Amino acid sequence: MIKQNSNFFEKVYILVKRIPEGKVMTYGQIADILGTKDARKVGWSLHGNQDPKVPCHRVVNKEGKVALNYSMGDWREQKRKLLEEGVAFIDEMYVDLKKYLWQMR
DNA sequence: AGAGTGACTCATA
């Protein structure tokens, strides 16, 4: 069991929950907003996540590639959800970041 | 304290 007492964990939750439908975010982007340089920690936090309220399927790496270790199932499941929200894939595992990357204003 | 691990990213070759 992963220790989720850290403040970082909550921040990741809050931020990911704010991602609107049809948008995605990268690990590096989240890490930067949370004041860290470590994108691994973001992925690690989401890996320990099992809360269905957190749309972790909207979080992808910097190339727009989906994660292979998706908590709710396979990466295929993640892809399916994104497609239903209107996020187009430019390849089998890559989303179009140019159009769907969500940036805070 | 030290070593290993990890849903990442960047630079180099």
Place this chain on the structure above:
DNA sequence: CTATGAGCCACTC
């Protein structure tokens, strides 16, 4: 395209 090495930081043993 692949392969390494490094940086990053929390966790476990």
